[in-house]
Amino acid sequence: xxxxxxxxxxxxxxxxxxxxxxxxxxxxxxxxxxxxIREIMAKHHYVPSMAARSLSSKSSHIxxxxxxxxEHTPSSLLLSPYAAYLVGYFEELLxxxxxxxxxxxxxxxxxxxxxxxxWHTDGMIQLFPHNDDITHQLALETESPMVILDRHFDDVPxxxxxxxxxxxGYLAAKxxxxxxxxxxxxxxxxxxxxxxxxxxxxxxxxxxxEYHLTPCPAWTFDDVIRFEGGVKVGNALIKMKDRPTGMxxxxxxxxxxxxxxxxxxxxxxxxDISIVGFDNSIPATVVTPKLTTINQFMRKKAERAxxxxxxxxxxxxxxxxxxxMDVDLVKRRSVARL
Amino acid sequence: xxxxxxxxxxxxxxxxxxxxxxxxxxxxxxxxxxxxIREIMAKHHYVPSMAARSLSSKSSHIxxxxxxxxEHTPSSLLLSPYAAYLVGYFEELLxxxxxxxxxxxxxxxxxxxxxxxxWHTDGMIQLFPHNDDITHQLALETESPMVILDRHFDDVPxxxxxxxxxxxGYLAAKxxxxxxxxxxxxxxxxxxxxxxxxxxxxxxxxxxxEYHLTPCPAWTFDDVIRFEGGVKVGNALIKMKDRPTGMxxxxxxxxxxxxxxxxxxxxxxxxDISIVGFDNSIPATVVTPKLTTINQFMRKKAERAxxxxxxxxxxxxxxxxxxxMDVDLVKRRSVARL
DNA sequence: CTGAAAGCGCTTACAG
DNA sequence: CTGAAAGCGCTTACAG
Numbered sequence: 033x034x035x036x037x038x039x040x041x042x043x044x045x046x047x048x049x050x051x052x053x054x055x056x057x058x059x060x061x062x063x064x065x066x067x068x069i070r071e072i073m074a075k076h077h078y079v080p081s082m083a084a085r086s087l088s089s090k091s092s093h094i095x096x097x098x099x100x101x102x103e104h105t106p107s108s109l110l111l112s113p114y115a116a117y118l119v120g121y122f123e124e125l126l127x128x129x130x131x132x133x134x135x136x137x138x139x140x141x142x143x144x145x146x147x148x149x150x151w152h153t154d155g156m157i158q159l160f161p162h163n164d165d166i167t168h169q170l171a172l173e174t175e176s177p178m179v180i181l182d183r184h185f186d187d188v189p190x191x192x193x194x195x196x197x198x199x200x201g202y203l204a205a206k207x208x209x210x211x212x213x214x215x216x217x218x219x220x221x222x223x224x225x226x227x228x229x230x231x232x233x234x235x236x237x238x239x240x241x242e243y244h245l246t247p248c249p250a251w252t253f254d255d256v257i258r259f260e261g262g263v264k265v266g267n268a269l270i271k272m273k274d275r276p277t278g279m280x281x282x283x284x285x286x287x288x289x290x291x292x293x294x295x296x297x298x299x300x301x302x303x304d305i306s307i308v309g310f311d312n313s314i315p316a317t318v319v320t321p322k323l324t325t326i327n328q329f330m331r332k333k334a335e336r337a338x339x340x341x342x343x344x345x346x347x348x349x350x351x352x353x354x355x356x357m358d359v360d361l362v363k364r365r366s367v368a369r370l
Numbered sequence: 371x372x373x374x375x376x377x378x379x380x381x382x383x384x385x386x387x388x389x390x391x392x393x394x395x396x397x398x399x400x401x402x403x404x405x406x407i408r409e410i411m412a413k414h415h416y417v418p419s420m421a422a423r424s425l426s427s428k429s430s431h432i433x434x435x436x437x438x439x440x441e442h443t444p445s446s447l448l449l450s451p452y453a454a455y456l457v458g459y460f461e462e463l464l465x466x467x468x469x470x471x472x473x474x475x476x477x478x479x480x481x482x483x484x485x486x487x488x489w490h491t492d493g494m495i496q497l498f499p500h501n502d503d504i505t506h507q508l509a510l511e512t513e514s515p516m517v518i519l520d521r522h523f524d525d526v527p528x529x530x531x532x533x534x535x536x537x538x539g540y541l542a543a544k545x546x547x548x549x550x551x552x553x554x555x556x557x558x559x560x561x562x563x564x565x566x567x568x569x570x571x572x573x574x575x576x577x578x579x580e581y582h583l584t585p586c587p588a589w590t591f592d593d594v595i596r597f598e599g600g601v602k603v604g605n606a607l608i609k610m611k612d613r614p615t616g617m618x619x620x621x622x623x624x625x626x627x628x629x630x631x632x633x634x635x636x637x638x639x640x641x642d643i644s645i646v647g648f649d650n651s652i653p654a655t656v657v658t659p660k661l662t663t664i665n666q667f668m669r670k671k672a673e674r675a676x677x678x679x680x681x682x683x684x685x686x687x688x689x690x691x692x693x694x695m696d697v698d699l700v701k702r703r704s705v706a707r708l
Numbered sequence: 709c710t711g712a713a714a715g716c717g718c719t720t721a722c723a724g
Numbered sequence: 725c726t727g728a729a730a731g732c733g734c735t736t737a738c739a740g
Contacts, residue, residue, distance in 0.1 A: 035732090035734085036733065037733075037734095048710070048711060048736095049709085059709080062709060065710090077484075080488070080734070081425070081490065083734085084425050084716090086421040086716095087734070087735090088715075088735040113451070113454070116453075119473070123475055132472055135473065146415075146417050149371065150417045150420050152421060259656060285656070288656045318597060318626045318630070322630075373716090383726075386726070386728090387725085390725095392718095403725080418717080418718070419718065421718085422718035422719085425716090425718070427719055
């Protein structure tokens with residue numbers, strides 16, 4: 033390994049001068065000296081050691097992607113297409129800024145704080161905040177700037193990028209209503225405990241209310257676990273005497289499951305039931321019929337989160353902000369006109 | 371930040387003694403001293419700084435997951451369900467061993483070598499080796515132990531975990547043949563350039579040969595890009611006078627696309643065409659009809675790769691090995707008996 | 709524009 | 725079982 037010392041020796045300058053070249057410090061090194069040093073660095077394939085750098089400076093250049101461990105998928109969050117997209121975008125966007133991505137799954141606040149201290153992370157981005165207590169405490173105790181996706185509390189300073197979940201739920205139900213549906217159910221992964229899902233549900237209720245309808249408890253499914261949960265919902269629905277003609281869901285995979293549940297029993301979608309998904313992820317376009325769904329702009333969301341994080345890394349006073357991204361309805365083939 | 375120095379001072383011992391406790395060095399510290407030190411560490415939430423550690427020792431505890439940048443999906447590999455699974459498993463498995471996961475997308479060999487030097491990585495795992503020249507050179511020049519998935523060369527020492535691709539292609543075609551199909555096509559993402567796809571294709575040819583059949587050029591689709599590419603294949607097939615009754619594919623998403631291409635033109639699967647996927651990923655179970663596909667044991671594959679890497683990290687002489695994982699056929703609903 | 713000194717928080721290698 | 729010395733490869737904070 034070539035070190036800064038050897039580069040300095042060969043160039044006949046001090047280590048500081050090399051350091052200034054490496055770090056692009058303006059007006060510190062004459063152009064000729066810089067050119068000479070750069071050539072020597074290139075010749076030896078010199079790269080600065082991040083370990084040394086991060087030890088002596090405050091900055092590690094490490095951004096941790098915080099992945100909460102769920103009960104249902106202890107293996108990993110990456111099993112969700114939503115997470116995979118985002119992590120991919122983050123890696124790309126952060127790389128451009130000379131920042132490095134570490135994955136950090138965690139169960140407790142202490143896990144995260146420990147990770148921060150161990151690596152001296154420059155920043156963190158949390159996906160899927162699933163537990164309000166933990167998120168709350170994290171926002172309070174974090175030492176690195178942290179951006180949280182899909183959750184915000186007003187009573188504590190925190191940086192969040194959310195989407196219009198309520199509007200999403202509203203648009204989904206409204207679309208069904210406009211297509212003539214009046215018996216509309218809802219299937220979500222955690223209406224009680226997840227703010228995101230709860231908001232989507234609330235939006236669904238808003239739309240029903242506009243038509244002077246109230247949600248039917250029998251058609252409201254809570255704690256629906258991903259695709260398999262959706263299949264169960266589908267199986268349950270077809271056994272009912274009174275069936276809804278439309279379903280709003282909190283997640284594309286749940287919608288896909290319901291479709292599956294219908295089809296494997298000889299029913300058809302959207303003939304026997306109309307379904308709206310949420311997220312507009314890959315499964316939404318792979319399933320037959322293609323899913324009418326609520327689209328969120330993943331790429332843009334990732335960009336906003338990174339921009340927010342970079343600003344927070346520059347400006348220590350920037351620690352409280354909320355950005356809410358828009359959503360829209362994507363019409364495909366899983367909804368029929370009544 | 372509490373440092374080892376302060377812990378040592380409070381415990382009335384040298385820094386070395388604390389270091390030995392942290393690193394679980396056996397027989398170096400008396401049980402009482404260790405207990406006292408542990409309590410003090412816990413009290414102060416002391417964690418060793420990885421930067422300092424990695425600077426003074428040789429080991430950074432960082433494992434890089436190498437993600438080649440493709441032309442077609444420059445954003446990220448994580449868009450593939452296959453990659454998402456694996457990365458999730460790796461994070462989980464490595465975490466247990468006190469190793470940390472960094473994501474490293476790259477285009478050139480130099481990108482990877484630079485990353486190695488910058489972070490002094492303890493190991494690397496490469497997903498989707500897509501370019502033989504690069505993989506070759508990487509195997510030769512890497513300074514950290516490296517495990518490569520789905521590619522192996524015999525002429526250079528390298529550690530690889532592959533699957534029985536040829537057998538997979540064979541099983542897929544054989545199944546169609548046994549169901550009475552004789553006109554069977556193949557759609558793959560890169561028959562020419564990807565060894566994996568080429569092997570799957572070769573296996574398909576093997577099966578045909580057993581029945582004294584030869585592949586039909588008109589039904590052989592190369593460079594099929596993911597789902598959208600599959601749709602195009604479907605659209606192309608239905609326009610043909612002579613259509614195959616079965617298709618073997620190199621990837622579930624391609625199979626899903628073909629299904630889509632048929633269905634959106636009023637054709638049905640498997641009535642109008644039987645299709646076999648590859649990988650047994652999430653889309654395979656979400657699509658209608660559910661895909662008959664070649665299953666590879668992802669979790670096990672991840673475990674084998676990690677085991678191989680850990681061994682290589684312990685044993686500097688262990689630098690050449692190949693493990694080939696089995697595959698099997700999963701029968702679902704996308705294949706009809708003729 | 710350039711440099712000498714001190715230090716970041718650990719571990720290695722050695723001595724006792 | 726414990727410790728004092730030197731060093732890992734950088735940067736900070738100064739001085740010139």
